[in-house]
Amino acid sequence: MIGRKPPKPAQVALTQRAFDLLCLSATFVLAVNASHLPWWLSAALAVILGSRWWQRRRHPGRVPQAIKLPLLTLLTLAIIAYYGNLFGRAPGTALGIGLLVLKLLETETLRDVRVGVGFACFTLMTALLFDQGMVSTLVVALGLVPALATLRALEPAQAPSGMARSFMPALGLLAAALPLALLAFVLVPRLGSPLWGAPGRDQARTGLSDRMSPGAFTELLTDDHPAMRVSFDGEPPPPDQRYFRAFVMSRYDGVSWSHVDVAHAAPVPLEVEQAIGYRINLLPTHRRVLPTLDVPIEAPAGAVMRRDRMVVAARPVDDALSYALSSATRYRLEPQLDARPQRWLQLPARFNPRTLTLGQSWRERHGSDDAAIVREALALFHDGGFRYTLAPAPLGRYAMDDFLFATREGYCEHYASAFTVLMRAAGIPARVVTGYQGGYWNKLGNYLLVRNSDAHAWSEVWLAGRGWVRVDPTAAVRPERVSLGATAAAGDQLDWYRRDWLQQFRNRWDIVNRWWDQGVVAFDALRQRGLLTPFGIRDTDTRTLGVLLAIGSSLFIAIGLAWALRRRQPRDPLREALRVLEHKLARQRIVRRTGEGPQHYLSRAARALPMQRSQLTALMQQYLELCYASEEPAPESVHAFRRAVRDFRVTNVVK
Numbered sequence: 001m002i003g004r005k006p007p008k009p010a011q012v013a014l015t016q017r018a019f020d021l022l023c024l025s026a027t028f029v030l031a032v033n034a035s036h037l038p039w040w041l042s043a044a045l046a047v048i049l050g051s052r053w054w055q056r057r058r059h060p061g062r063v064p065q066a067i068k069l070p071l072l073t074l075l076t077l078a079i080i081a082y083y084g085n086l087f088g089r090a091p092g093t094a095l096g097i098g099l100l101v102l103k104l105l106e107t108e109t110l111r112d113v114r115v116g117v118g119f120a121c122f123t124l125m126t127a128l129l130f131d132q133g134m135v136s137t138l139v140v141a142l143g144l145v146p147a148l149a150t151l152r153a154l155e156p157a158q159a160p161s162g163m164a165r166s167f168m169p170a171l172g173l174l175a176a177a178l179p180l181a182l183l184a185f186v187l188v189p190r191l192g193s194p195l196w197g198a199p200g201r202d203q204a205r206t207g208l209s210d211r212m213s214p215g216a217f218t219e220l221l222t223d224d225h226p227a228m229r230v231s232f233d234g235e236p237p238p239p240d241q242r243y244f245r246a247f248v249m250s251r252y253d254g255v256s257w258s259h260v261d262v263a264h265a266a267p268v269p270l271e272v273e274q275a276i277g278y279r280i281n282l283l284p285t286h287r288r289v290l291p292t293l294d295v296p297i298e299a300p301a302g303a304v305m306r307r308d309r310m311v312v313a314a315r316p317v318d319d320a321l322s323y324a325l326s327s328a329t330r331y332r333l334e335p336q337l338d339a340r341p342q343r344w345l346q347l348p349a350r351f352n353p354r355t356l357t358l359g360q361s362w363r364e365r366h367g368s369d370d371a372a373i374v375r376e377a378l379a380l381f382h383d384g385g386f387r388y389t390l391a392p393a394p395l396g397r398y399a400m401d402d403f404l405f406a407t408r409e410g411y412c413e414h415y416a417s418a419f420t421v422l423m424r425a426a427g428i429p430a431r432v433v434t435g436y437q438g439g440y441w442n443k444l445g446n447y448l449l450v451r452n453s454d455a456h457a458w459s460e461v462w463l464a465g466r467g468w469v470r471v472d473p474t475a476a477v478r479p480e481r482v483s484l485g486a487t488a489a490a491g492d493q494l495d496w497y498r499r500d501w502l503q504q505f506r507n508r509w510d511i512v513n514r515w516w517d518q519g520v521v522a523f524d525a526l527r528q529r530g531l532l533t534p535f536g537i538r539d540t541d542t543r544t545l546g547v548l549l550a551i552g553s554s555l556f557i558a559i560g561l562a563w564a565l566r567r568r569q570p571r572d573p574l575r576e577a578l579r580v581l582e583h584k585l586a587r588q589r590i591v592r593r594t595g596e597g598p599q600h601y602l603s604r605a606a607r608a609l610p611m612q613r614s615q616l617t618a619l620m621q622q623y624l625e626l627c628y629a630s631e632e633p634a635p636e637s638v639h640a641f642r643r644a645v646r647d648f649r650v651t652n653v654v655k
Contacts, residue, residue: 014108016057021150021166022113023053025120026100028143032127032136033097038082041094045101052104063105071102093126110154117147134516145170180556186532187549189542190525208246208285212434212457213256214392214399214414223452224506226283227436228291229514230448233277236441240482241329243294243458243470244450246435248308250343252424254351255399257417257432260343265307268338271467272297274330282321283517288313291435293327294470300325308431309333320522333468337429344429344462352400352421359425370463373426374471377419381476384408386415388478412474412481416457419473429462433470437482445511456481574626574633577642581619588650598623611651619644 026049034042048071052063075098076086083091100119107116124143127136148170228244236242249257275297282290290303290311299305300323303313313321337344347356366372380386385408392410395402400421403414416432423430437456439448458472475482519527529540537544582592585605592601602620606613622641626633 014060014110014113015153017166018113018150018153019056019107020053021146021153022107022116022120023049023104025117025143025146025150026104028146029097029100029120029124032124032139032143033093033130036090036130037094037097041078041082041098045098049101049104060108062108068102068105071105075099075102089126089129093123093129096123096126113150113154117150120147132521134513134520141174144174148173176560180553183552183556184549185523186528187545187552189540189545190523190528208287208289208434208455210247210249210259210289211256212247212249212258212413212417212432214395214403214410214417225452226449226510226513227285227452227454228283228450229281229445229510230293230439230450231279231281231446232448236448237276237293237329239438241294242438242448243456243472244291244436245294245296245309245433246289246291247433248306248310248460249432249434250308250346252347252421254348254397257420259310262307267305267307267309268334269336270295270297270309270328271332271335272328272330273332275326275328277324277326279322279324281514281518282317282323284319284321285317288316290317290321290323292325293329294433294435295331295333296325296327298325320517332466334462335465335467337462341429341462344431345424345427347421347424352398354398354405355400355418355421356425358404359422362422363426370426370428370461373428374423374461374463377422378471378473378476380404381415381419381473386477388474388481412457415473415477416459419471420459423459423461431460433458433460437472440507442507442510444508445514447514449507449510573638573642574623577645578623581645581648584648584650609650612648615648619648 027046030042030045030049055063075095079086079091079094079098083094085091086095096119100116100123103112103116103119107113121144124140124147127140145167149166152169153166230244247259249259251258251260276293278293280291290300290313292311295309296305296311299311303311303323305311311325362373362376366376387409388411389409390411392414393407395407400418403410403418420430420432434455434457436450436454437458438454439450441447442449456474458470458474460468460470462468472482525540529538532538532540537548578598582601585591588609590605590608599620602616602623606616606620609616619641622644626637626641
């Protein structure tokens with residue numbers, strides 16, 4: 001009607017295609033973040049998203065406020081109930097993703113879609129707060145494709161196309177932005193620590209802590225994430241010497257073992273008979289303890305050694321850390337026990353009476369022969385019907401009594417704890433040590449890969465004339481745990497995990513992840529200087545890098561402008577389609593002559609291909625009508641002609 005104002009852009013109704021792409025973007029965000037969201041929240045949001053998509057296809061329009069407001073209230077209360085608050089990385093991410101899904105309930109205009117796309121990109125990037133691995137980063141980058149496709153679908157001049165073809169311009173845009181992204185990655189001034197930093201405290205995967213109770217390592221046994229990588233100066237030690245010491249635990253409350261820190265005491269004496277040098281690349285643990293090959297001779301730079309030869313860093317390991325040191329593989333640790341050995345004999349009263357009685361009976365039987373008592377305990381585990389299992393039965397108040405005389409099944413924490421209690425009951429100083437044992441020797445990378453699944457617990461007993469001696473009671477039950485690793489000890493319980501092809505793939509894939517961790521995630525100022533020095537750039541201060549970044553960006557922009565100017569003239573889709581058809585016919589030596597019109601050329605091609613005369617005639621007529629029947633052909637007709645040319649195949653030629 002004359003005089004009526006055109007609708008504002010924000011009030012223009014959405015096409016179904018644009019809404020579908022926005023739902024796809026939200027689905028991608030939900031899928032990428034599902035691993036660190038509560039399962040029930042992911043399921044609920046998926047149901048809401050799917051219901052909204054289905055509802056709009058049938059009845060376009062916004063969802064009533066009577067539904068949106070209760071859902072928003074439930075979302076907020078559920079996050080507070082689960083996390084305790086709305087602040088922090090995990091609850092904030094959950095709230096943001098929930099708000100994104102609820103935003104779809106009122107999305108009906110172009111402005112709503114643009115807001116939703118921006119919010120989807122923001123929540124997509126939150127996945128990098130939890131995992132900065134190469135695969136995660138690539139997945140997040142691909143998640144931008146449906147978001148960019150959604151924005152492109154809002155353009156009014158877009159011709160209809162399939163869902164898959166709508167992603168191609170977005171992929172091209174990401175590919176064009178890649179060189180500038182790489183330039184910025186290399187030349188943006190870096191801090192002394194990595195730019196990204198590591199995932200937060202609640203994402204530490206090491207699982208090792210200063211407390212241990214039977215069953216504490218259950219979730220780690222199939223955790224395939226790397227804990228550290230170790231390279232040796234010479235040949236690696238044999239598997240039975242690959243014990244990496246972390247926590248030394250002396251206090252026992254009847255259920256759990258805990259570490260007692262003696263901060264200002266000097267390390268106990270160590271007599272070294274054989275030593276080895278090595279370097280450890282430790283992934284973030286968010287704890288101060290540094291695993292070392294048993295036992296370390298001295299602490300690396302930036303760390304101190306406690307009295308019990310634990311190595312502790314000055315601050316928590318929140319970023320990947322590399323440190324070099326040497327350890328004794330044959331030694332005598334504290335040959336003369338200190339004057340206060342009671343902390344190594346401490347046992348709680350009124351706990352595990354049968355276990356205490358058994359240990360005391362061994363002392364009465366063997367007298368002062370401590371080595372015989374140790375052999376007695378190991379024989380009990382070897383011949384007493386004990387079983388190594390990843391799913392042991394639960395233990396009661398008298399945990400060691402239940403384990404030794406009832407269930408007789410468990411893994412390293414059970415055996416180390418029971419053995420240490422038996423030794424103390426017999427009057428032998430003993431303690432529990434936790435850390436890692438074993439690892440996979442990666443021949444391709446020439447390093448030892450230690451995964452979280454290699455977490456282990458063993459015992460140390462003090463014997464006169466020998467000092468502290470490592471005893472692994474788990475090996476008495478399952479020798480494969482030491483010689484072949486944790487997965488081999490699990491036997492049929494992890495048969496799928498032990499397949500040779502899978503092991504080879506994991507080892508090769510870890511080399512790639514190692515490069516990513518060291519070259520990308522841990523890319524700091526020092527590595528930046530080392531990368532630029534071969535190119536003659538020795539001064540990497542802010543001014544120099546800024547000038548280089550400006551020059552590189554200018555060159556990139558100039559190249560982009562030159563390419564755009566070259567393509568500034570709009571292309572005729574009909575002529576392009578005709579050239580495609582000419583190229584197909586030229587393969588059969590039906591070449592268009594100089595000055596030959598399209599009608600004469602296609603008529604000649606139809607005579608040369610009698611089996612496809614009707615197709616070529618139809619294409620010729622369709623082309624002539626689109627070119628000359630109207631001033632501006634309809635986009636749908638042009639698209640139909642291009643599709644017909646694309647589907648045309650030459651099948652026969654008459655000589």
